Amino acid sequence: MALRIAALKERAPGENRVALTPETAKKFAALGAVVAVEEGAGLAAAITDQAYRDAGAEVLTAQQAVAEADIVLGVQAPELMALAGAKPGAWVAATFDPFRNGELVAAYAKGGFEALSMEFMPRITRAQSMDVLSSQSNLAGYKAVLTAANVYGRAFPMMMTAAGTIQAAKVFVMGVGVAGLQAIATAKRLGAQVSATDVRSATKEQIQSLGAKPIFVEDVAGIEGEGSGGYATEMSEEYQKAQAELVSGHIAKQDIVITTALIPGRPAPRLISDAQIASMKPGSVIFDLAVAQGSNVEGSKPDEVIEKHGVKIVGYSNTAGHLAADASALFARNLFNFLSAFWDKEAGKPVLDEEIGDAVRLTQGGKVVNERLTTA
Known part of the structure; x- marks a missing residue:
């Protein structure tokens, strides 16, 4: 009997992405799998049911799609009740946010399912094409700059007009991972004057290669290379103090700040305090890409525009989901x-x-068999 792969409509609030597209449905079918998708699953990502049918997928109710499924695909892991009818031991490949969703992971274990967390994909060369965090962060970095530009009440590039010159916006990116690098590149393309910082000193060259100015603590050692799995790790108190002083002086001169710092398994580090916000010019904008993971910015709230000291603070709980078609x-x-x-x-x-x-x-x-969870 052919392997059966199912994809359901996402049910998390604000989740517009879908884990299966007509392109990948066709490719799975070419491998010999039977592919089923819940009706309406792709509509929020501009994919019609007919497009799935044309690609060779069955378009069914949720219950019918999951029935006898060997593998279930999701963007965010479905609740256990949605998997009723799947084969015993079926795989579920999705994002689980395992450190914060321990109860869901335990429920999957009790239900006999094999949960495959796409966030835990190792950052090794052969797994790069499988890395959902990178692909989604790339889009998130781009969207963060566009959103900040929309909220900001002025132009990004320098403009020389008969009425006078408009100076380029100053954009500061905090955290130079995949999202940060894309934020730098996007802000540069829009004509901004861009600077960036990171705790990993090895990112200086990456910042400079995109035409931005690196802002680094010079008299206290940072992380020379990457942290575990390619992520930054927590820094010494001495470095954190020196960085806070440097950043405070720099932030006060910026028009736009994009924060992107995340530490796997821990709340996002606080990068910008209320006092630092107060030092910024009225009309400035901060986009907090980590707002749903604890937030980098004091006072930021998911999916709200907060104004403090004349500064607007923005952050989406699902930034990549605002570009649903490409993200999917x-x-x-x-x-x-x-x-x-x-x-x-x-x-x-x-x-x-x-x-x-x-x-x-x-x-x-x-x-529960994952060592990162059993030893946490």
């Missing part, structure tokens, strides 16, 4: 690249290896 296309390709990389033609299904399989697998055989 990239997310779906990540999932296909993941599963197809391990496809065993004789078995007619994917067979995960230890390096990647053990990294992303949260539950198996009725237990």
